[in-house]
Amino acid sequence: MSIKDDVREFLTSRRAKVTPEQAGLPTFGDKRRVTGLRREEVALLAGVSADYYTRLERGNLSGVSEQVLEALARALRLDDAERSHLLDLARASTGPVRGSRRTAVSKVRPGVQLILDSLTTPAYVRNARTDILAANDLAFALYDGILARDHLPLNLARFLFLDQRAPAFFLDWETVADDSVAALRAEAGRSPHDRSLSDLVGELATRSDEFRTRWAHHNVKYHRTAAKRLHNSLVGDIDLTGEAMELPGDGLVIITYTAQPDSPATQALRFLASWATQHADDLARHQSEL
Numbered sequence: 001m002s003i004k005d006d007v008r009e010f011l012t013s014r015r016a017k018v019t020p021e022q023a024g025l026p027t028f029g030d031k032r033r034v035t036g037l038r039r040e041e042v043a044l045l046a047g048v049s050a051d052y053y054t055r056l057e058r059g060n061l062s063g064v065s066e067q068v069l070e071a072l073a074r075a076l077r078l079d080d081a082e083r084s085h086l087l088d089l090a091r092a093s094t095g096p097v098r099g100s101r102r103t104a105v106s107k108v109r110p111g112v113q114l115i116l117d118s119l120t121t122p123a124y125v126r127n128a129r130t131d132i133l134a135a136n137d138l139a140f141a142l143y144d145g146i147l148a149r150d151h152l153p154l155n156l157a158r159f160l161f162l163d164q165r166a167p168a169f170f171l172d173w174e175t176v177a178d179d180s181v182a183a184l185r186a187e188a189g190r191s192p193h194d195r196s197l198s199d200l201v202g203e204l205a206t207r208s209d210e211f212r213t214r215w216a217h218h219n220v221k222y223h224r225t226a227a228k229r230l231h232n233s234l235v236g237d238i239d240l241t242g243e244a245m246e247l248p249g250d251g252l253v254i255i256t257y258t259a260q261p262d263s264p265a266t267q268a269l270r271f272l273a274s275w276a277t278q279h280a281d282d283l284a285r286h287q288s289e290l
Contacts, residue, residue: 004059004093006189007060007061011072012057014076014082016035018076039053045075046074048071062093064090069087084220085185088186088190088192105127105128106127106153107133108125112134112250116135116254117137121257121258122138122139123139124147124254127252128197129184130180131153133152133252137273138273142230142238142269144232144233146165157181158204160180161177161207161208161211162204169230170229171229171237176228178219181214181217182221184200185218186221201215223253226241228257238264238265239263242256243258
């Protein structure tokens, strides 16, 4: 899909989400074919002409000022992630600039691995393409049978949509799937010329109806914190909180899983940590066989 198509469908989908009542516009009982705003209403709210907004919604953001983009973000009631995505699409509309054809980082520095190993909670490092590149022992134990040292990187989006084990592991699979696609959509806006990312999106859209449907929604989201319900073969169901910490210079994110103090999940993590220590050799051998 071209940048123009992305712009058109993103703006159209956001316009459809805002009702006149939410925007503070009178309707006078007029009958509408859709619940969202009309183009001329968005133009009015953004302080531009209807013809100009129509041009924008057709995908032509090239040369649009940041002031107009900010006005458009307010008119469409965009959240922070959506606003940033709109600005990314506008930058991409000007065409590639020198240094813009970046690809996702595929390795972690030794120092980053030391950070992972020093943590007492399950933790892993992923790149913007959702490749899990490294993890600590407790994360390998938590992702038993899914993560293996000798089989990294593991692409999390590919696991979610193409591996039959995913719904049994992620108990809130629908939510996790929504968030994963929203994160990939945001990254596609930031890095429209990343060939590895576009190849991944193309593969998933071809092989998974669930992914393709979600991708068409054009939702974007920052991945900062989220409740995660997982199923582990040793401890059963476990309720955790995922936290994301960015490593800006590396283009990587550290994901940690924490539990409420004195909760069943805390006890489960302690058991997994003890088990991982006692069975380190067996775990390494089992993972190498996967």
